[in-house]
Amino acid sequence: MNRRKILKITIFSSVFLFLILVFIYPVTYEAPATILPPDNKEQGSLSDLLSGQDFSSLITGGMANANSQLYMEILKSRSAAEYVVHKHNLVEYFDKKNIYEAAGEITKKLNLEVSKEGIVKISISTSSSLIPLLFDDLDSVKKFSAELTNSYIEALDKINREKLSSKAKKAREYIETELIKTRIAMDSVENALMNFQERNKTVALPEQLKAAIDAAAKIKSEIMKTEIEIGLMKSNLREDSNELKALRKKLEQLQGQYNKMELGNQDYVLAFREVPELGKELATLLREVKIQNEVYTLLQQQYYKERIQENRDLPTVDVLDKAIVPLKATAPRVIFTSVTGGIFIFLAMSLFVVFGERKTFMYLNKKV
DSSP: OHHHHHHHHHHHHHHHHHHHHHHTSOOEEEOOEEEOOOOOOOOOOHHHHHTTSOSGGGGGTTOOOOOHHHHHHHHHSHHHHHHHHHHHTHHHHTTOSSHHHHHHHHHHTEEEEEOTTOOEEEEEEEEOOSSHHHHOOHHHHHHHHHHHHHHHHHHHHHHHHHHHHHHHHHHHHHHHHHHHHHHHHHHHHHHHHHHHHHHHOOOOOOHHHHHHHHHHHHHHHHHHHHHHHHHHHHTTSOTTOHHHHHHHHHHHHHHHHHHHHHHTOTTSSOOGGGSOHHHHHHHHHHHHHHHHHHHHHHHHHHHHHHHHHHHOOOOOSOEEEOOOOOSSOSBOOHHHHHHHHHHHHHHHHHHHHHHHHHHHHHHHHHHO
């Protein structure tokens, strides 16, 4: 009798639970996407940068790119959540007072995992309302899950690009300042050379002196390049860093070579102080014009490179699999939950009956 009663209650409860899960309980969907880990590219040397590579990497002090863990932190940030809230008007969707509350709500639904290989898996849980078959379009709920996940990837890409762009912007602004200074100096020496030539008509310089001017201009331009490197590095490195020490040592050596040329060291064929006064003045002006032109050309080339880097709109996040509309719900697990619930109810009823019968048996024994 008890067995039949237990079975009836178990079957009825399991069917009742099954019907609740199918027709009443909210349905949850997740549309996962996977992101490849960012490349850890080594930065070039400072001399390579000044010979044609971008200055923007100097801003980071030669540090490697962000790893997958940084991607995880960006995705969990309020900035990423606010981007998704703005895009999908989630303040109204979640019925919240402001964007910050909506951002907190969407963050709760964010699921993140990172594999040992550094691949990031992301998904957003979206749920229907109670009695989903009556009040919700489940296809829309599925689609919304994929849209939210892909929007989070867009947010990651946007934040990452803005971060990289800001590095290029800093480099561009620094170079822009140096360009203005160099342009003023170049205009000044060119005007001085023009005035000198108007006053003195023609002054011939020997080929030997022209060669010395070229050599001095080359060294002076290297000095100015090194000073630019130091200027870019100083705000990002400690004063006792090995990179800054190496640059300052290089600058000291270049200054020594330049001073030797002006002081007439025996290592050089022709010293500037041995040139007649008029020729010396012309040589100095020509040398300064050559230096300023060379440095200005270098800065101008680098300036446009940084502008391109700052303004380019290329994705920086490498997506392995975009989120697509899920085919199955992640919750509720109807069959599993119904069977598990039935087993639990069966065990509970069995224990209840066993303890009841035991209690009755003990009571009868006492009475006897």
